[in-house]
Ligand code: MCA
């Protein structure tokens with residue numbers, strides 16, 4: 001049986017997965033993932049080398065069938081961060097495509113090659129719904145990333161609630177080019193279509209041309225982060241989209257492809273109004289926004305038949321309880337579009353804990369309510385508008401969450417850096433970009449800026465690297481010696 005993927009029990013010739021020219025039907029997926037599930041059954045926990053390939057999808061499905069918790073790894077993770085994740089999650093082995101070249105930190109682990117063929121056999125019995133399914137690492141304001149433990153129940157409940165909100169069915173063909181080591185790309189983007197019995201076409205990597213091609217050839221839904229919709233909006237406006245697109249597709253071809261889609265969904269960060277408007281003007285389609293978090297999966301969404309107001313992330317999904325709480329801890333009852341409170345949520349969609357971090361888990365909850373740290377208002381129709389974030393030390397760049405503290409710690413390891421403060425600055429393409437303010441060890445010969453960017457890319461991950469480096473003689477501090485980041489962001493830049 002498969003409680004999460006009923007379509008695997010039928011094992012039909014219907015298309016399930018497509019990565020470029022490589023594809024699997026439900027029957028083929030049941031064979032490949034089912035045979036791997038039998039091999040890995042009983043393992044305590046496995047890491048997964050989550051390249052944007054068929055193998056990542058098969059490996060994840062196999063682990064879920066076997067009831068083995070899986071830790072998806074960003075293949076571009078740098079040495080320091082990978083060492084932390086491996087030590088913290090202690091996987092028994094690593095699942096990887098046969099072609100993958102694994103870094104040193106994974107060499108001492110047993111390697112299990114993920115097959116894309118296999119014989120359909122009886123599927124293992126379904127594990128308990130509270131069994132951990134995925135452990136997804138996510139950044140906090142300070143320290144290294146924490147592993148959010150997501151139970152099977154959260155995945156099933158949340159994907160079904162999204163199906164309800166979006167009329168998502170087996171007839172849908174989802175197109176996306178999201179990375180497969182986060183909730184957005186892996187749970188929504190791969191497990192979502194498979195739970196419905198529909199098809200997913202992954203682009204390998206996001207390009208405007210790839211989106212236009214696949215939506216023009218039967219795709220019905222598109223998932224993306226705001227940076228991707230920004231690049232589509234640029235292409236619709238005739239602006240060169242390199243490196244996201246080759247420019248082969250004309251604005252008219254992109255417009256035609258988007259117009260033909262049933263649903264365009266954006267999430268992971270706020271989609272700016274300007275990009276909403278440009279896409280709507282060129283295609284007549286409104287992008288639907290949904291709001292989620294690694295720890296909670298998706299909390300709210302504009303419904304497929306809804307009338308979204310500007311900046312709205314829609315209404316709570318079925319089964320998600322949501323409240324706003326003000327700074328004094330009192331509930332915000334007003335739905336006046338003005339009174340701000342922190343979003344707190346509860347429901348079957350929630351994670352169960354941060355792995356090995358009972359302290360952080362306890363801090364994240366207000367009783368049974370999970371504190372998101374996102375600040376919002378509610379409109380008279382009950383829909384939610386996010387207006388900011390409680391922590392200034394969290395940066396959202398390209399839809400990735402980046403903690404200022406982890407980047408600061410990596411930069412402090414560089415011999416040319418005496419002091420550092422990391423902030424987020426607004427960026428038309430990325431939403432926010434990481435900015436490093438550096439007091440160099442040698443004021444007259446500061447380190448090379450590119451070298452500092454690469455230092456972070458190699459230690460943590462390329463998306464965490466500062467895109468701007470600014471040198472200062474001293475960091476602004478208050479009487480207690482605390483760095484005044486607000487003075488950096490608002491003050492003179494040199
Ligand atoms: C550049 N590169 C480097 C360096 N500089 N590598 C090493 N050292 C350097 N100094 C490489 C990169 O690895 C990459 O390689 C290439 O250059 C381009 O990198 P970058 O400039 O960072 O990429 P980009 O074009 O700016 O990426 C934009 C993007 C990306 C495609 C939109 O940000 C993205 O995929 N975002 C998705 C984030 C996401 O899925 N978030 C979900 C989490 P190469 O060319 O080989 O790639 S949030 C979530 O899950 C919740 C539930 C939610 O609500 O959704």
Ligand code: AMP
Pocket residue numbers: 138139183266267268269270271289290291292293294295313372374386389396399400401
């Ligand atoms: P992550 O921890 O990487 O899963 O990112 C979750 C965070 O992304 C949330 O706490 C929000 O701050 C942000 N986020 C996700 N979706 C949206 C959205 N549609 N609008 C604004 N912010 C969003």
